[in-house]
Amino acid sequence: MEEKYSQKIVIRYTAEIVDQPIVCRLARDYDLDFNILHARVLPKREGVLALDLTGTKKNFDRGIRYLKESGLRVEPLSKSVTRNLDRCVHCGACLAFCSTGALSIDPSTMQVMFDSDRCSGCSICVKACPARAMEINFL
């Protein structure tokens, strides 16, 4: 059996293609399991959909290609994870949650640093940050 691959992605619709049944095709044609994390899709308007997709890596890649060929903007959820520096108190409580090292402490300043390139978009920090400084912006 091929190993399961899983990634969280954000799909952005434009007004022209908002009516296409894309999630349904991802499941049927590419055998991908999905979990809807966030959806804001208005009829005849643009929208955004965040999905947790699981399947074989090959099918995942084909599914993503299909989405892009349909004219949708697709990016990993991690691109939407941001830190609100005004709210961050540099307590470090998030370090225990973040498994990728995207959140780390700079030992010289003792400031907590956020490196979005290392972020996997797992979103655990969003609920785990006591000051609610970690945010997902789907805009």
Next chain:
Amino acid sequence: MNTHAVSKTYQEINRKIKEGKAVVVTAEEIIDIVEKKGEVEAARTVDVVTTGTFGLMCSSGAFLNFGHTSPKIKATRVWLNNVPAYGGIAAVDCYIGATAVVEDDPLNSIHPGEFNYGGGHVIEDLVAGNMIKLRVEGYGTDCYPARKYEKSVTIHDLRDAILFNPRNAYQNYNCAVNMSDRTIYTYMGVLRPMMANANYSTSGQLSPLLNDPYFLTIGIGTRIFLGGAQGYIAWQGTQHNWNVERGQNGVPREGAGTIAAIGNLKEMSPQWLVGASVLGYGVSLYVGIGVPIPVLNEEIVRFTAVKDDDIYAQIYDYGVDYPNGAAKSVGEASYKELRSGKIKLNGKKIDTAPMSSYYKAREIAYILKEWIERGDFLLSEPHQLIPSGKIGN
């Protein structure tokens, strides 16, 4: 008998502060000074050492008086943004506690609960000047006939708003690990199973009460930095305990002394009082506190020169022992090790993470230093010292 080589009084130090001549350093800076110059010379040169801590302090809250209404009401039940406050005091007084949770919060029914809003957030919203919905119920008396009252208010509309925290600034605290086989969500943060991580919470060498481990200068009436304003130490904090095991340097090896702090909430800032939502645990409040330590003699300066290498935290298992009330230390680690990001326990390397902000603690020590240097902050001699053990015991 005074056998110190250097001996200064509060009055002398305050005179220097007023003249702009006082030498003020932070609890980090004093370490090198004492190392290079020695205690006596350091005590001669330096007048004040500033400390700081910024962390979750659940035992915090504020007394609010919202002024008489017309018709008058004797409030028995009070809500602020739908968070219950304690109304069992005089007619229009109440106490909003940091850990009170908003009504209808699902709590931990979907575990771990998110605890998005509560008393800590009300306090932050108040100091930020945000509008708060006040809702009051009374049972009606001849002198206070009204039974219901509702109004949107800001902190400026309140007659009085006094931050009064019964227990803050713990002198040392546990380091938490989880020896069970499931992830747990605690006030010490998330703890992954099989000791996968360890969380600790104090600012170590910068922490107020670790720099005066025997309360030689800290007492009732000591003026402090509290939530961004000048506040005072009101009393020893609840659970204050001085009868603890100490290292050679006099520093408690476990949770020990505490202070109760008081100040005018109207003067404070949301930068130093921040509402907190602790996953699976509840609501709390980050509080920023800084205490100035007057260098009255070389013994006091020696205590302020304590460094992370020489401060130890006891490690406790929050998986089984702690919740069962049978906590026993499973090891200890110095704050130097804890702050390095890894400790060793039972032959295993464990990632560590702080729960309190060293960055903000340092900022507080600097702000307090600046206030004193500018002459905006004078030291106050305590009216009574806080009970403590004897040096050398």
